[in-house]
Amino acid sequence: MRKLSFIIIISFGLMLGLVACSSGESQETSGNDVIELTLWNDWTEDRPENRAYKSMVEKFNEQHDDIEVVIEAIPHDQYETKLRTQAAGQQLPDMFRVWPGARIQPLVEGDAVLPLNDITDNWKGYIPEAIMEDYAVDGNQYAIPGNVSETSLIFYNKEMVAQAGFDTFPATYEELKTLIQSLNDQDITPIALGNKGIWPLQSIYISTIADRFTGSDFLPDVLNGEGSFENEQFIKSLAVIQELTEMNAFNSDMNTLDEAQARNNFISGNTAMHFAGSWAIGPILDSVENIDNIGVAPFPSFAGGEGDPQKIAGVAGGGIALNSKLTEEEQQAAFEFLKFFYSDEMYQQLIDANIIVPADVEIGEDIPQVFQEANKLAQGGLAPVYDATLTPELTDVINNGLQSITLGEMTPEELAAQMQQELESE
């Protein structure tokens, strides 16, 4: 009999333990007067930009005894998947990093994020309205832009490009092809590409290349049903990827390397060029041996294109959204954090970290040439970034389709038709 009661006690103990575990999280805040806010982000890579963000959070915690921001970093490639999964289970953290446009839309539709309209005046005249709008849906602001991501820059090794007979970087696609040809003749891999994650060819390449061909109105028009992906100019832009692959412009292992690995190949001088967004400026400048040997150039112009060749695909980024289920008290604390976080101090630090910022801040003279040039490119106007504009389904179709094109398993025409079909089925 004693044995039996022992078993009962143990099993009840176990069950209690279970219950305690499941309710543990909600009790965190009620322990003492400190409001604890969890912040999810993708600041896992040790790069200057992430160090800047983290130091801002540390500073905030030091200055505020009553609020504690706890950061939880998740690798970039898994971040959004995890966020969506948690959102579906109604388990979002208090604050979380979000990307604009189509990527924040589902969160808004699901009432998962809190509008920040009450505090947006804080940044009025400081951050241009056009950039703020990237994080607005139906007139409500959901995050404050921390940086501007230009997704299409060409980084090149000046020495290698000069050796191939180009003192300045090619301004037209025809010249670029000549450059690629002559690099290949010298047995130098022309462009480092890491497309294992399947987004680079779309986000970095097509966003700008397609804009050069079709103009910036094309994408919104098609999505509104006033056009079609089966457009001659759009197909031409997809054909550029095909042509580049066929002329061996990329490393042969492009589909098995991720973006960071490809970047490292460029940094260590194995390739002459690397196409990437402004996020690569910091890491490249940080680890390359001779900064003066690295140049940055806009994408070339394409003959017959209808778009403005000055433009570069770009979008605001670095926003932090708030959970719509925060209590009044937590909201105030979170607002205070956002005001502290998105301040002159942070933007200044970001510029030192070679990140392009939306805010109007002064740029010191000691900032590297590469950054200043990249920063200038944004002045030519921003073109829509494909994966920030397309629905997740369409993004998946174009991502996989572009990879199939590089493998010769699909033609540009087929991909355009497939995209149109997907669009119509939505």
Next chain:
Amino acid sequence: MHAARNRTIAITVGILPALIIYLIFAILPILQSFYYSFMEWDGFSDMRYVGLANFIELFQDPLFWNSMKNNIYVVLASVLGQVPIALFIALLLNRKIKGLKIFRTIGFLPVVLSTVVISITWSLIYNSENGLINELLRTAGLDFLAQNWLGDSNWSMIAVLVTVIWQFVGLYLIIFLAALQNVPEEVLEAAKMDGASEWKTTWSITIPMIWDTIIVAVILCISGSLKTFDLIYVMTNGGPAHSTDVMALYMFNETFSKLQYGYGSAVSVIIFFFSLILIYTVTKLLGRKML
């Protein structure tokens, strides 16, 4: 009578915690998946009942059939690769040889390693420009054999399968070794006295005596292969161009990358029935009642 009832209560109480956990975390999600599979749901907004639409769409998607085909390759590679190789090595190791423990440990090592470590290591080995395999081939002057192992859709699945086999041979090796240890010494001795050759002994005595274990290994193999996900997710993420997509990966991408929770649930329901049928058929074929 009284004691018996007490024992029943004790057993019930003892089982209860585990049962509740099992019901909540294993059975309930399966039932929930059935429910979601009839819905159109992006994970955030309200669900909408769509009947069998998800299943109809699913059966018309060539990518789903492609992932099922690849999954069958994984099952075949596991059953026809892992089990025979493991059995062969186990038979070799099941005698008094020096360094048996070392061989056993080496064989089991891949099972202990994290899948991510294995995936990344093999990705490096397979790399087309500076990977171990291609470097070896080039050094040996066999340049024409060097391939873009993971980047070429003709080779990627084969490359992944080799890794899959390598990863789990050790597990079955240990299972078989344990079973072989249980084969009674006397029977083998008797066979020897009767003048049976090693070959004959192995085929007529050893293998029949561990047949049960072999069936269990085959079943574990099949169910493991149907769940295969992590290795491929890290090595190729189903690419290039879906050439290494398996069902679990297809389900994952449809659900979480494309935000189609209803459709993804429909995929998992199909995987559920597919596994059930496959395992049932295999146990029937191997002449054992397991279900």
